[in-house]
Amino acid sequence: MRLEDYLEGVRTIAVSGHIRPDGDCIGSVLGIYNYIRTNYREIQIKAYLEPIPFDFEFLSGSDKLIRANRFDNTAFDLFICCDCGDLGRLGDSSVYFSNAKKTICIDHHETNGAFADVNYVFPEASSTCELVGQIIDRERIDKKTAECLYTGMVTDTGLFQYNCTHSSTMEFAGFLMDKGIDFSYIVDHVFFTKSIKQLQMLGVGITNSKTYLDGRIIASYVTADQMKKYDAAPKNMEGVVSTLRSVEGVELAFFMYPTEDGSYKVSSRSSTDRVDLSALALQYGGGGHKRAAGFSMDGTDPVLMIDELIDQVRPFFKEEA
Numbered sequence: 001m002r003l004e005d006y007l008e009g010v011r012t013i014a015v016s017g018h019i020r021p022d023g024d025c026i027g028s029v030l031g032i033y034n035y036i037r038t039n040y041r042e043i044q045i046k047a048y049l050e051p052i053p054f055d056f057e058f059l060s061g062s063d064k065l066i067r068a069n070r071f072d073n074t075a076f077d078l079f080i081c082c083d084c085g086d087l088g089r090l091g092d093s094s095v096y097f098s099n100a101k102k103t104i105c106i107d108h109h110e111t112n113g114a115f116a117d118v119n120y121v122f123p124e125a126s127s128t129c130e131l132v133g134q135i136i137d138r139e140r141i142d143k144k145t146a147e148c149l150y151t152g153m154v155t156d157t158g159l160f161q162y163n164c165t166h167s168s169t170m171e172f173a174g175f176l177m178d179k180g181i182d183f184s185y186i187v188d189h190v191f192f193t194k195s196i197k198q199l200q201m202l203g204v205g206i207t208n209s210k211t212y213l214d215g216r217i218i219a220s221y222v223t224a225d226q227m228k229k230y231d232a233a234p235k236n237m238e239g240v241v242s243t244l245r246s247v248e249g250v251e252l253a254f255f256m257y258p259t260e261d262g263s264y265k266v267s268s269r270s271s272t273d274r275v276d277l278s279a280l281a282l283q284y285g286g287g288g289h290k291r292a293a294g295f296s297m298d299g300t301d302p303v304l305m306i307d308e309l310i311d312q313v314r315p316f317f318k319e320e321a
Contacts, residue, residue: 001118001120001134001135002135002136002137003032003104003135003136004136004137006078006102006104006118007040007043007078009077010043010077010078011042011043011044011077012043012044012045012046012074012076012077012078013036013043013044013045013046013076013077013078013079013080014045014046014047014048014074014076014078014079014080014093014096014097014100015029015032015033015036015045015046015047015048015079015080015081015082016029016047016048016049016068016079016080016081016082016084016090016093016096016097017029017049017081017082017083017084017090018083018084018085018089018090018091019050019089019090019091020050020234020259020265020294021049021050021052021083022083022155022156022238023055023056023151023152023154023155023156023190024083024127024128024129024152024153024155024156025049025082025083025084025128025152026049026052026056026059026062026148026151026152027056027059027127027128027129027148027149027150027151027152027153027155028082028083028106028127028128028129028131028132028148028149028152029047029049029065029082029083030047030059030060030061030062030065030148031129031132031145031148031149031152032080032082032132032136033045033047033061033064034060034061034142034144034145034148035136035140035141035145037061038140038142038144038145039137039140046066046076047061047064047065047066048065048066048067048068048092048093048096049065049066049067049093050067050091051067051233051234051235052065052235053198053235053236053238054195054198054235054236054238055189055190055193055194055238056151056190058189059147059148059151060144060147060148061144061148067092068091068092068093068095068096069092073099074096074099075099075100075101076096076099076100076101077100077101077102078100078101078102078103078104079096079097079100079102079103079104079116080103080104080105080106081097081103081104081105081106081107081116082105082106082107082128082132083106083107083108083109083128084105084107084109085107085109085111085112085113085287085288086111086112086113086115086287087113087115088285089286089287097116102117102118103116103117103118104116104117104118104119104120105118105119105120105121106120106121106128106131106132106135107119107120107121107128107131108121108122108123108124108125108126108127108128108130108131108164108289109121109123109278109287109288109289110123110278110289110290111278111281111282111287111288112287120135123289124164124166125164126153126156126157126162126164126165126166126168126169127152127153127155127156127157127164127169128152128156129148129149129150129151129152129153129156130149130153130168130169130172132149133149133172133175133176138175141176141179142179143179143180143181146176146179146180146181147181147182147186149172149176150173150176150177150181150183150186151186151190153169153172153173153176154173154183154186154187154190155190157169158242159187159191160173162291163291164289191239194239195236197230197231197232197233197236198236198237198238198239200230200232200236201222201227201230201232201236201237201240201257202239202240202243204222204226204230205220205221205222205237205240205243205244205255206220206243206244208220208221208222209244210306211247211250212310213310213314213317215247215249215250216249216250216251216252216317217250217251217252217253217254217310217313217317218244218245218247218250218252218253218254219244219253219254219255219306219309219310220240220244220254220255220256221255221256221257221264221302221303221305221306222237222240222256222257222258223258223302224258227257227258234257234259234265237255237257237265237267240255240267241253241254241255241267241268241269242269244269245269245270245271250271251270251271251272251274252268252269252270252271252272252274252275252313253268253269253270254266254267254268254306254309255267255268256297256302256305256306259296262298263296263297263298263299264296264297264298264299264302264305265294265295265296266284266286266294266295266296266297266305266309267294268280268281268288268292268293268294269291269292270290270291270292271291272291273290273291274316274317275313275316276290277289277290277291277292277293278290278293280293280295280309280312280313281293281294281295282295283295283312284296284297
């Protein structure tokens, strides 16, 4: 597939990704946004995403992102959906997806439902950003686009540590580095530079954490009152679940926090394939990968919801319990 094949006669494009966007979602959306703006100046493109974490505000085009909570009757010629497995996870921008004349989905989630007109979906890929690199003209990638795609790749591979990393991933990362990006700054800023609110939420998450099944599972939460105390938002929760997963002996981590609609957002991370987290997430209307997934749960007591999750995964640990 070549993106160029779908741009003939196109005058308006919308690009968007899943709710509560992570690095790969943000990188792929902004990567396409910058690529189109640079190489197809005759095309009007708009990028829709929910507020992004502080870590990614350095990316070119991040100040142009639109929160799709005020709608008009625009019917875009083309809607490009990035890193999103189903229409429900597009959130408010799904209105523009439904009205668009043509839709394309670029994704690597195993739970993807092939809901667009054209679906470029490869679950074995390291990231949606790597897939974007496969369908655009590499020679027309500039530094701004390269920064976005590299950022998404480095986040979804955990600094190229996860088993989704392939030789093709490293080859493309090297290509992007040759575009003159400051790759060391990207890694430092995304993984190690934190806002004070992120650190406060990390502290609360660590304080509330509890281990289960002989320390092989860890789970934690943040309450609405705790978020209010520190004036924190969902975008300040980035990185908490990964820190929990890094505890010695832990194979699986859960972290949850309340959202605007009254439900709890749950992030899960695993170091093994013992539990298919994408299958677990699907039960709750979410999605993701075997070792990293997200979903929402209804309830008012996070401790009880954690107990429910532990009961769900307990059978997978029985042989060593």
